[in-house]
Amino acid sequence: MKFLETLGRYCILMGKVFSRPEKWGIYYRRTIAELDQLGVGSMALTAIISVFIGAVITIQMAITLDTPFIPQMMIGYATKETMILEFSSTVIAIILAGKVGSNIASEIGTMRITEQIDALEIMGVNSAAYLILPKIIATMIFFPFLAAFSMIVGMFGGFLVARMGVMLPSDYIDGLLYYFDSYEITYSLVKMTVFAFLITSISGFYGYYAKGNSLEVGRASTTAVVVSSIMIMIFNLLLTQLMR
Amino acid sequence: MIKCENIFKSFEGRTVLNDISVTFETGKTNLIIGRSGSGKTVLLKTLVGLHEPDEGEIYFDDTCYTKLSFKQRKAIRKDIGMIFQGGALIDASTVYENVKLPLDLFTEQSEAEKRERVEFCLERVELSHAPHLYPSELSGGMIKRAAIARAIVLNPRYLFCDEPNSGLDPQTSIVIDNLIQSITREYNITTIINTHDMNSVMEIGEKIVYIHTGYKWWEGTKEDILYADNKELNDFVFASAMAKRARGK
Known part of the structure; x- marks a missing residue:
């Protein structure tokens, strides 16, 4: 029952979020600001994690595939496939759920308990749309770009360790260039777009309905990250089945 | 009314x-x-x-x-204008942006007209020196004055x-x-x-x-409150030393 009640409240909130904005110009400016804060602000973290994970995947593959029956270039190929299919969308989405999700839930939650949302409501502003919609649009635009960025940086991380002597860099490059199916990129970017919506809307929901004090805001933030991460996993499975 | x-x-x-x-x-x-x-x-x-x-x-x-x-x-x-207990200014916006927000949302004024109106309201609450400050940089009194400026900007x-x-x-x-x-x-x-x-x-x-x-x-x-014949009201009012003195006069 509690789940259904929460789902119902979430749907009602999304109805408010996607209702017609008061003024498009304000929403446009807010979306640009959110692109910078939530999107560009996440690039450094994405780059650091991707370069290291790309390097580690390459090392692990080199150890696992250390047999004369498998060509060395398969290490590069396996790294590329891992980065494109799962890491750069799903794992990066989980990491962003932690960073961006907690940021959104705590920001909106603090606005709720300090009556900033009430102030917007009294002005006649649709506070749900004003606060959450620009974040949803910004992340749905920028997160797929982050996924693509992560793929490139991750493969570069693999190349770095190949240069350090794990394998021949030329074999690694051959592996990267071996068999490319552009649908895999589409699949990954579509997943990331859906994950962006899940992270932002779920975190916005928990922040918007936060009440009480700073402890409750902290709790809302934690719940937002946990629920977003679980939903990412569930939707990863669903989308993989749907799009395979 | x-x-x-x-x-x-x-x-x-x-x-x-x-x-x-x-x-x-x-x-x-x-x-x-x-x-x-x-x-x-x-x-x-x-x-x-x-x-x-x-x-x-x-x-x-x-x-x-x-x-x-x-x-x-x-x-x-x-x-309607409202001043909240804690001010309820938008943390991510400056004083100027906070006061301007209702104008952005509900008027078709040009930027120059909006600036003029915001500056007038800030001057009215004696905050014309602080439009660029964020709520976290304001004192309690300044927050309340900024909240008043925002509340009156649309002539409520x-x-x-x-x-x-x-x-x-x-x-x-x-x-x-x-x-x-x-x-x-x-x-x-x-x-x-x-x-x-x-x-x-x-x-x-x-x-x-x-x-x-x-x-x-x-x-x-x-004027009536000091002489009201109401126990609960008197208990509330005369808990204050100032009210006691006022009745004494």
């Missing part, structure tokens, strides 16, 4: 407002007073539309607000203030009280202030409503 008739409000089975009927007059500073937990904040939030009354009706001049649709209420909300007909001088030193409290009163008179607006500060009551209380355990216990003026 704002009038409420037979307002009831309860939360999870606990009745907070019991049959409240009162008229708040235009051009006057109307005060709702009462002890903490008496229901005065709930009354103010019900009047302003943040809570729906379980029963009863609220009128803004001749319009019955409680019978209006969400869309119709939006029109009245543009005539109704002004609601929830404990506007809580957390302020006595001198700053008087500045804020006098500012609200002078704005009320200057623009002939209906102002309702929620407070438990007896200094405010004695300074600016032109009409006072005393709420006790969710009931309207008493109403009158600041």
